[in-house]
Amino acid sequence: MAATLLLERCNPYGAETGGPRRIMGGLHGPGSARTPDMNLPDNVAQGEWLCPQQAQVRAYLECRCGHRGQPMPLCSWHDEIIEHGDLVGGTYRRVRDVVRVRGHYEEIQRRQAGACVRCLYPGRYAADYKSIEAWQGELAWLRDTGAWYTARAASVRQKIEDLVAGFDEGNATGQIHRCPMRLIAVS
Numbered sequence: 001m002a003a004t005l006l007l008e009r010c011n012p013y014g015a016e017t018g019g020p021r022r023i024m025g026g027l028h029g030p031g032s033a034r035t036p037d038m039n040l041p042d043n044v045a046q047g048e049w050l051c052p053q054q055a056q057v058r059a060y061l062e063c064r065c066g067h068r069g070q071p072m073p074l075c076s077w078h079d080e081i082i083e084h085g086d087l088v089g090g091t092y093r094r095v096r097d098v099v100r101v102r103g104h105y106e107e108i109q110r111r112q113a114g115a116c117v118r119c120l121y122p123g124r125y126a127a128d129y130k131s132i133e134a135w136q137g138e139l140a141w142l143r144d145t146g147a148w149y150t151a152r153a154a155s156v157r158q159k160i161e162d163l164v165a166g167f168d169e170g171n172a173t174g175q176i177h178r179c180p181m182r183l184i185a186v187s
């Protein structure tokens with residue numbers, strides 16, 4: 001691939017961390033940019049981190065079902081100067097080596113990019129997930145106020161059970177599934 005520099009900074013996690021938030025419409029509240037499957041460092045997940053490299057490739061993530069993320073500018077193979085101590089003729093010298101290193105394009109391709117959020121929460125399941133969280137919040141409040149054995153708490157527990165049963169059904173039919181995403185370069 002020709003090393004044509006795009007006039008953009010490499011932004012490997014912007015699209016990934018912003019993706020779920022856009023798709024789910026703030027489903028998870030303030031932490032909606034979290035990507036628990038990806039094991040990103042905290043500052044990366046919070047979007048405070050940017051790669052210092054110039055972007056060379058624009059690429060998007062696509063799942064097996066054809067859901068596409070936003071194209072993101074990524075760095076590719078580039079030179080990096082590594083300094084290290086070396087024993088030269090009996091004395092230590094600081095030596096600078098120029099090495100070819102992978103860019104984020106290669107890194108993301110290599111480590112797989114997690115599962116597609118739209119395939120994990122298709123159709124009504126995004127709203128159902130939100131409902132479960134809301135009912136669980138109410139149930140916790142009922143428990144804390146000593147109302148666990150009331151008819152109200154029983155009906156809330158039943159609502160949660162019904163919604164969870166819906167998820168079990170979706171998982172069983174394959175409508176809900178973990179869909180691996182591939183990184184595809186925009187030509």
Ligand SMILES: [Zn+2]
Pocket residue numbers: 063064065116119177178179
């Ligand atoms: Zn899928």
Ligand SMILES: [Zn+2]
Pocket residue numbers: 010011012051052053074075103104
């Ligand atoms: Zn980069």
Ligand SMILES: [Zn+2]
Pocket residue numbers: 063064065066067116117118119179
């Ligand atoms: Zn998908």
